[in-house]
Amino acid sequence: MNDVTPFRPEVLETACEWTARDVADPSRWTEHLSPAEVDELEAAVDHAFGVSDDFLAIGKDQFPLPTLGARLKAIERELMDGRGFVLIRGLPRERWSNDEMSMAYWGVGAHLGRPWPQNAKGHLLGDVTDHGKAKDDPTARGNEIGLVGLDFHCDGSDLVGLMCLRTGISGGRSAVCNSVALHNRLVRERPDLAAELYKPQPFDYRGEQAPGKPGWYLMPIFTRHGDRLFIRLIRPYVLASQRHKDAPRLTKKAIAALTWMQEMAEGGDYSVIMDFQPGDMQFINNYHVLHGREPYEDDRATGQIRHLKRLWLETDVLADRPKIFTNHMGKHWAKKPTISRMDAAT
Template sequence: MTPRLLETACEWTADDVADPATWTEQLSAPEIAELEAAMAVARARSDDFLEIGKADFPLPTLGARLKAIESDLMDGRGFVLIRGLPRDRWTNDDMCLAYWGIGAHLGRPWPQNAKGHLLGDVTDHGKALDDPTARGNELGQIGLDYHCDGSDLVGLLCLRTGASGGLSTVCNSVSLHNRLVRERPDLAAELYRPQPFDYRGEQAPGRAGWYLMPVFTEHGGRLFVRLIAPYILASQRHDDAPTLTDKAREALDWMKAEADSGRHAVIMDFRPGDMQFINNHHVLHGRTPYVDDRAAGKIRHLKRLWLETEVLAERPEMFTNRMGSHWAQKRVISRLDAVS
């Protein structure tokens, strides 16, 4: 195939997003009150988050603002920081319920792992970097390279920060794609071909430990991206996985170098109560290394949502929410408390 430029209106540079005011949405006191009223409605409906949907979490005013944010996520900048949940007076359960309800206004939950987590955790799970089953959300202290998750949108809610570090980084993958098409169309074409990804031990019973998926896909004039370079490289531990071509390795190196250059990236510092939402197809995310102080209770802990947006009328089959997969056989709300 001959790759072409896609969604140029969604390209941005670091200079375009240098002012945090352009991507920070501060919740007002009336909106917090509206959230608390919605939480009361939801709790009257059920104490099980899995039974709480958009209709059970009414946001007559904030809902319209979230709709505008959703539009910007899918057809604009591709990321947002929503600030202002009162972490100082809300419990973990309060925080998670408000986050779940806001997420319900942005999309349908998507299972994140073989445990069936619809609300998951990004914190130090005590797994080692060389553990072939470890996934990024389970690895503590280290930084994470730019990547995207397996859904339309990914949301992160900050419950606690660590002692230091752990800055969130986002990078515009539309800009990276289009720059690669302009400068190295041969490498772009290689990333449109299916690449092997490591399942990290979470494949269905009896299935291979890897799967095939392109990094770039064009569908309906839109760009869809699935880039997790460590998983692509880790696929080579399986004897039956296709061998990565030299050109694929060169293309992955190009993507990493360009993302790490900072020319299309922004760094933000999470505060407890912050919510970040990202369009996985247009924006990569990562983090800087961090330090926890367990004795002082300063343990970095984020809650995660993967969401299927209603904005996309259709998407490639490989980007669908597979609620019939083995990952969805159990539907679980994780209530991990990293401090316990």
């Protein structure tokens, strides 16, 4: 006789749920910088460059924001305990260089959290643009693949930030989706599938594992910690893990649950699309919000090449978290932290 009670997941963090209708009005999630705040940012950029042109030497203290800093802390709290995404608009892209834009973005990021390495190169500030890698390249990561759309997914940190340096000639709109609402609906309708995603699933390392280590790692899609929900969903990486013969095989229930999440995310009931303008900064709570993008076109002859800068950040709002969501700065990705200064237009 089997006396083991099957695990039954619970609905979590309903205050962070939203639907497409709830966020249809862009004014609800767009923060416009005032002229005085832009002046404050410009002064902070000048101050930071006066300290050092090495971004790694610039932290919150070296990027003073005496008034905007308080507003950013409120945004950080909303990201972690509320809607989970924001668009900050108003950086003067028309008169700032790439380095000035990047420093402003780096400084804003420093007021929201600490940088997290994004890849095996140790990039703390990365580039999202066409790196010339094909979508079917088993080592390609999402930020390196150009032109095609990207499925809804999470990144590997508390917060992910994107800042638009340049748009292409068409397309490339960003999309965000409320994964808390998806989790809770799955729990209500198919608790058996939700329970399967609480079990560790294999993820492909995309060729960036430590020397001598497997090309995959295990991590649950859903994790409960106290009353908080943590989500790590990168469906293409989970499916790609199956190319490794030593990786655990995905169960039929896991595949069905991943398919349900993908179809529900793409259905439009829990997502919103935003059109980046040069100078826009988007920040997302990776645990509560998925992000993706539409396909786009570039024109290299005219230099109209879609180019975003990316930050992964660790926030102080989370006083406690599961060990698997800790920023392991000692791991091989962080041995040589660096800043990517790629110019996609050259």
